Amino acid sequence: MSAENTSIDHLLDETRRFPPTADFAAAAVAGPDLYERADADREGFWAEQSRELLHWHTPFTQVLDWANPPFAKWFADGELNVAYNCLDHHVEAGNGDRVALLWEGEPGDERRITYAELTDEVRRLANVLADLGIGQGDRVAIYLPMIPEAVASMLAVARVGAIHSVIFGGFSADSLRSRIDDAGAKLVITADGGWRKGKVSPLKPAVDQALADRNGLGEQETVEHVLVVRRGENEIDWVADRDVWYHEVVPQASAEHEAQPFEAENPLFILYTSGTTGKPKGILHTSGGYLTQAAFTHRNVFDLHPESDVYWCTADIGWITGHTYVVYGPLANGATQVLYEGTPEHPEPGRWWDVIEKFGVTIFYTAPTAIRGFMKQGRQIPQARDLSSLRVLGSVGEPINPEAWIWYREIIGAGKTPIVDTWWQTETGAIMVSALPGVTETKPGSAQVPVPGISLDVVGEDGRHVGNGNGGLLVVTEPWPSMLRGIWGDPERFKETYWDKFSEQGYYFAGDGARLDEDGDIWLLGRVDDVMNVSGHRLSTAEIESSLVAHEATAEAAVVGAADETTGQAVVAYCVLKESYLKSHEDIENLAQDLRGWVADQIGAIARPREIYIVTELPKTRSGKIMRRLLRDVAEGREVGDTTTLADTMVMSTIQSKVTGRR
Numbered sequence: 001m002s003a004e005n006t007s008i009d010h011l012l013d014e015t016r017r018f019p020p021t022a023d024f025a026a027a028a029v030a031g032p033d034l035y036e037r038a039d040a041d042r043e044g045f046w047a048e049q050s051r052e053l054l055h056w057h058t059p060f061t062q063v064l065d066w067a068n069p070p071f072a073k074w075f076a077d078g079e080l081n082v083a084y085n086c087l088d089h090h091v092e093a094g095n096g097d098r099v100a101l102l103w104e105g106e107p108g109d110e111r112r113i114t115y116a117e118l119t120d121e122v123r124r125l126a127n128v129l130a131d132l133g134i135g136q137g138d139r140v141a142i143y144l145p146m147i148p149e150a151v152a153s154m155l156a157v158a159r160v161g162a163i164h165s166v167i168f169g170g171f172s173a174d175s176l177r178s179r180i181d182d183a184g185a186k187l188v189i190t191a192d193g194g195w196r197k198g199k200v201s202p203l204k205p206a207v208d209q210a211l212a213d214r215n216g217l218g219e220q221e222t223v224e225h226v227l228v229v230r231r232g233e234n235e236i237d238w239v240a241d242r243d244v245w246y247h248e249v250v251p252q253a254s255a256e257h258e259a260q261p262f263e264a265e266n267p268l269f270i271l272y273t274s275g276t277t278g279k280p281k282g283i284l285h286t287s288g289g290y291l292t293q294a295a296f297t298h299r300n301v302f303d304l305h306p307e308s309d310v311y312w313c314t315a316d317i318g319w320i321t322g323h324t325y326v327v328y329g330p331l332a333n334g335a336t337q338v339l340y341e342g343t344p345e346h347p348e349p350g351r352w353w354d355v356i357e358k359f360g361v362t363i364f365y366t367a368p369t370a371i372r373g374f375m376k377q378g379r380q381i382p383q384a385r386d387l388s389s390l391r392v393l394g395s396v397g398e399p400i401n402p403e404a405w406i407w408y409r410e411i412i413g414a415g416k417t418p419i420v421d422t423w424w425q426t427e428t429g430a431i432m433v434s435a436l437p438g439v440t441e442t443k444p445g446s447a448q449v450p451v452p453g454i455s456l457d458v459v460g461e462d463g464r465h466v467g468n469g470n471g472g473l474l475v476v477t478e479p480w481p482s483m484l485r486g487i488w489g490d491p492e493r494f495k496e497t498y499w500d501k502f503s504e505q506g507y508y509f510a511g512d513g514a515r516l517d518e519d520g521d522i523w524l525l526g527r528v529d530d531v532m533n534v535s536g537h538r539l540s541t542a543e544i545e546s547s548l549v550a551h552e553a554t555a556e557a558a559v560v561g562a563a564d565e566t567t568g569q570a571v572v573a574y575c576v577l578k579e580s581y582l583k584s585h586e587d588i589e590n591l592a593q594d595l596r597g598w599v600a601d602q603i604g605a606i607a608r609p610r611e612i613y614i615v616t617e618l619p620k621t622r623s624g625k626i627m628r629r630l631l632r633d634v635a636e637g638r639e640v641g642d643t644t645t646l647a648d649t650m651v652m653s654t655i656q657s658k659v660t661g662r663r
């Protein structure tokens with residue numbers, strides 16, 4: 001990556017700064033001393049945090065074992081029980097009556113579950129798991145909607161030392177089957193169905209299909225039982241001897257269950273994530289290090305005051321954000337949190353804001369794609385609700401453009417809440433880059449600084465630090481507690497994917513491009529495969545998208561680099577317009593032209609998109625990621641590739657017809 005990366009000057013022109021207020025800083029959990037302590041003795045710092053935040057049945061004496069890189073061991077001679085830390089520990093400390101989950105179903109039903117109640121449920125479920133033959137090291141697939149039983153299931157699996165593999169409820173029977181097979185799951189925990197957009201979306205039928213298909217392969221079936229939660233009350237088939245109703249066994253089971261200690265490196269979960277090509281990778285995380293960094297970051301990045309805060313992370317438990325910032329981080333810290341089953345727009349677009357108002361949410365963590373969606377609907381929707389309880393806002397998943405950042409702060413955060421833009425990955429397990437509220441002066445659009453105890457750098461292809469003011473590749477230079485321990489069943493792929501590129505330096509290659517500004521703050525530029533090279537000039541998709549959404553007409557934009565005979569790559573953009581703009585402008589004939597000029601004006605002629613297509617929707621995965629690969633296919637006139645991970649598979653045919661219609 002060249003040092004003369006001038007293309008993101010537009011992003012770096014963002015000069016608005018938001019220092020913490022004195023009041024916030026005075027009451028904040030984190031202080032600048034965290035950085036000092038971590039810098040002085042990184043491993044000692046993590047050891048100290050781990051002892052402070054977690055209960056160890058057997059205290060560890062070793063911190064990091066990096067004798068066999070890239071296979072790290074943290075706190076290896078210590079023993080703990082992850083579920084005990086998230087449950088019994090709080091009850092024993094006298095906080096059993098504190099609400100753990102403020103659950104709201106999409107139809108409007110509600111459950112408040114205290115730490116004592118959740119502990120009781122998980123103990124019973126752990127006994128049921130043992131009865132079903134699940135013990136240490138066994139794999140359990142979890143395919144559930146966002147209901148309290150999903151949280152209880154993950155914790156019960158952890159409690160008996162087994163390994164969960166949560167599969168997002170939106171995945172198909174095929175995806176389910178390949179994940180069950182890859183992990184060799186012995187048990188599947190599912191529900192009849194869950195509520196989504198006003199109706200029951202069935203789950204158990206997909207499990208039945210996955211298992212039936214798999215039988216057809218003639219291989220040994222690993223799944224012995226399917227434990228079924230009743231939620232949707234939809235009609236389902238029943239396989240005698242294999243299927244077990246949750247409500248028929250859990251309440252009847254004994255609530256006596258002593259959590260056994262397991263070694264720190266006991267595997268906790270596998271979570272599948274898609275790579276650049278090929279089959280999904282089963283990212284493996286273990287116990288002690290993972291829980292340490294989950295709890296540490298959850299506490300300090302969100303300024304958690306567990307006795308008074310109401311926290312809400314909108315992620316589904318099927319994603320890493322749901323694992324770390326719905327289940328393990330908040331519960332290890334004894335937080336009270338909202339768990340919401342449905343979609344943001346049901347029964348109408350203000351549902352999330354209603355949830356915040358109703359429960360008095362103080363800390364809110366969501367994704368830029370959601371924020372831009374709300375911008376598109378208009379500020380009057382959140383402004384009709386009382387959001388004054390909010391005091392910290394978080395963002396995760398992709399770069400947040402300054403316009404969305406400012407909207408988030410102004411409209412949702414009443415112009416006063418700190419915003420933390422948190423960079424991390426399924427592989428990193430927990431937050432790696434973020435401002436600390438009360439400490440960091442925030443910059444819209446920049447994720448800013450590594451969290452204390454994390455060592456990162458931005459390097460060139462040669463592995464050398466690029467220096468402030470330059471762009472390059474983001475790497476992690478030292479092992480970290482919540483790092484992935486491998487890819488399930490594929491140690492070679494683990495080495496190849498993340499460690500081969502900078503094997504000489506021993507750096508973890510994250511796959512993201514980044515730039516250091518003059519202060520040394522980090523600006524994420526998207527995956528490196530999303531960085532374009534136009535006529536030998538490096539252009540960032542993030543930057544052009546940011547420019548496009550800064551235009552009054554545009555709600556959302558996706559930019560891809562399409563092969564071009566003359567320039568190597570050319571910029572092709574897809575824009576979704578704001579409803580308000582469409583209402584007030586009849587003639588949008590020349591808008592694409594205008595937008596091209598706008599980008600050229602904002603960034604420079606080199607960035608002028610070759611084509612801009614006005615579309616009604618962008619192709620997104622169920623986790624809200626724009627699938628640029630598909631947009632690149634369309635832009636390059638190719639047949640559109642695999643669309644099975646799209647939330648709405650129709651989107652691509654609509655876009656395709658639009659594009660070919662114009663050619």
Ligand code: WT7
Pocket residue numbers: 273320321395396397398399400421422423424425426427447510511512524525526527
């Ligand atoms: C990729 C990881 C981390 C949980 C959700 C996604 C992108 C994530 C940010 C951010 C810019 C971000 C990166 C990363 N990403 N957070 N704050 N700013 N980019 O987890 O599916 O494993 O994706 O998401 O490209 O590599 P994931």
